[in-house]
Amino acid sequence: MATKLPPTDVVTIGLGWTGSMVAKSMTDAGLRVVSIERGPWRDTATDFPPSYSPDELRYAVRLDLFVRPAQSTLTFRNKSDQTALPIREWGAFLLPNGVGGAGVHWNGQIWRFLPTDFVLKTHLTQRYGAKFLPEHTTIQDWGVTYDELEPHFDTFEYLCGTSGTAGNLKGQIQPSGNPFEGPRSRPYPTPAQKQPYGQMLWAEAAKDMGYQPFPQPSGNLSQAYTNPDGVTMGPCTFCGFCERFGCGNYSKASPQTTILPVLMRRDNFEARTECEVTRINLDSTGKRATGVTYVDSQGHEWEQPAEMVFLCAFQMFNMQLLLLSGIGQPYDPRTGEGVIGRNFSYQTTSNVQGFFDNKIFNTFIASGAGGMVVDDYNGDNFDHGPHGFVGGGYIAMAQTNARPIETTPTPAGTPQWGAAWKKAVKDNYLSTIIPIVHGSCYSYRDNYLDLDPTYKDRFGRPLMRLTFDFHENELKMSRTLTDKLAEIVQRMGPREIVKLPRTGPFNIVPYQTTHTCGGAVMGADPKTSALNRYLQSWDVHNLFVMGATAFPQNAGYNPTGTIGALTYWSLDAIHKQYLKSPGALVHA
């Protein structure tokens, strides 16, 4: 039986990137905010200090910072005629836990999606005709445009101190940036990071071939920076321990290094850690959230009433709470009706290994978001007509690390163990580069999320079930772009190239990316979206759902920049409209 607590104005479920942004913004408005976080409190010097944070075994192999499957997991299958089984050890994606969320252990890429990405269906249909779209695709427009989001992209980039080179300033194409990006209102807050040797050589080769390589926009800063809230970050030291690790040097943008120092000083803010929300509570009409129920680490159940609820957990856990709380109509893949669980998407990644004889790259000198990028094959930056697929991605020499346990590339034909394998690892470690393709993944009728009929979590609640497979459109895109990437590597004069395009079926075991998206998408029509254009639930007006949960499909970029922009876009509407007159911000 839950103990009922005194009411508060705002609850955020989770205290990661979006939870921190929401809590900061709502306390700015003078509201009392309680953030309820499943995982532990985390801070730089006490939890990932530079004296031991670069510990590959602890953090990258044993996954110290991630949620334990025993605490929370999901079941998986490729197709709806298969039986899903629980994920008992993380593989393809690594789901976060704790204060700072995935913002603690990400690589730090801060991209803007392309203007056409936000009006994807309209744009592709106009350019290529409806028949050109893949069979069974459920791609759709977002209900918000790039121009509307531009000020909010800017806010997030300046919060983080983002290091980059503008490619399009107010419509003027700039010489060293991404010529394909949407217009930005001002330059990045800090200059682009320096690039290691392999990145420079790769970019020279790309330039020779007529591409326009540019530095990846990075949340690992090129220089010290103090953000508009007065929080100071330091310069990145290229240690190569970013993704899966907390940054001990205050150089990687995260809630800890950008927002929490300000938020934690506020009397109208409270964080409750190691408290897992089990349900969003609704009133008798089902149209209004009354607060949340959560369980603390002693197993005690509490009810926290609130005027507004912000669902700010990671995409998968947002979806689980929506399904378990009975909010919105669950998606049915047979009829295509319902919106909760619809349009799950992922990311289509691949790479090329280039083995060289006469070059020492020292790829361990790395920043998780550094790298040189070619964007000619992203989104609709090129004519898809001759290719027979839609979507694309960036191709980049953006090697994030060469940590010794897991970075052991060997040429084809090398034995998998023993003295010959050891010799090949030693011979190739310093002279191999692994550039990547970071490709889009569009949504389809048979990729979705629902509740598992068999398996339950520690509270006896059904686990969420993921049904997902790559479609031929994405695999074809991956083959084409991986070939394009290999051409650039070939121009650098390697001894040998190994091409590793993504192949089907989707495999849940090897790590690919943690960019799981969609499931409760935003849009203009309540029949095909769970959230309106302000991330407000169509069904429950005082519930806002943050994060990549709202992506109708995933573009060829890392999602965090767009998550930040959507969050500030939603908060802007809440400040200007909702707080003055609570209710639906869009009438369907």
Place this chain on the structure above:
Amino acid sequence: MRYALLALALAPVLAVGMVARAQVANKQSFEVIQHGRYMATAADCTACHTAPGGRPFAGGGALETPFGALLAPNITPDVQTGIGGWTDDEFVGAVRDGIGHGGIHLYPAMPYTYYTQLTRADVLAIRAYLATVQPVRNLVIANQLPFPFNQRESMVGWNELFFKPGEFKPDPGKSAEWNRGAYLVEGAEHCGLCHTPKNVMGGDENGQANQGSVLQSWYAPNLTGNSHVGLGDWSVDDIMLYLKTGRNRFVIASGPMADAVTHSTSHLTDVDLRAIAVYLKSLPPGGGTLPQPISAEDPKMQHGGAIYYNQCAACHGAEGQGIVGLFPRLAGVPVVQQQQATSLIRVVLEGSRAVATAGAPTGPAMPSFDWGLSDDDVAALLTYIRNAWGNAAPGVQPRDVGSMRAALHREAQQSP
């Protein structure tokens, strides 16, 4: 609307009441109470009289002295256990003369040796403010000292030797700003309590005022015009920024000074901060001459340099340059080159969290290296830092690291 009517109805009564009271006493005056609050902040009463996690001014916090422990008394207006039953004269006597309720002698952990310079009006304003805080019933037995130090009568002799009573006398040859600064530094802020060396009896060393001292395993640095170890190279603006935000281009406050910034100096007006800075900048250089740096060829320097580049350079920079507001500068800054390396040893072993203020909210922290560096390593590292990049200071001995390590371990075991 009803409240508005009520307020209107009461207004004439209140006005008459205020006029009548003003003629006998002004303890309820808004100006007096707010002035008292400001002076209580300047005097940092809360530093000792509010226990960690305790109610404001309810006492009970432990003060470690070289002679044993004292507990800070309850100074809320509670009649039985606080100061609610004291007369104004008793309060002024306690603050300015070290003679408390019932004529008992206070120990100079209560800095009456500094507060004696405060004006009676300022002390009574503090009293008026303290009368407005929530009374808390909390009986504190302040004197926890062992024999013979628990004999308060011994303070009569101590006072004769070390205590110069008397209100601050402005120097007519100096500016009003300088005099205000002197009043705050030597009186309310009692800077010398930490920054002036003490003799074996715990009295201030004559002639060495503000030249730096060890207190509670921290080294409070030299505040004189000495440009090597003191504030000689700091501008008035540097000092103001430091006291206001806890950081400037040279340092970030941590340890006991972080508390002083948090509770006291960050709340002072810019006018007062400037006065303090002007006064401090007028202190003549003191505290010794520039030592010769230890040679870079010295094996300890080589050992320490290797550790520095491996463990420290990622944040503090290859040349000890640091990052303003985040990682303290080590090259050419006084705090690194003090006569004794007490604070440096402590920070390397224990780690440290810098102060966070409204003006500089980051509050960066340094991790503990206790688990990874031996006594020899820490001694060599600090010897290197104190003598690299143009720095010069005495080398650090492994036995000093060892005794600090032991003391910190004891402290950690004792704390709950």
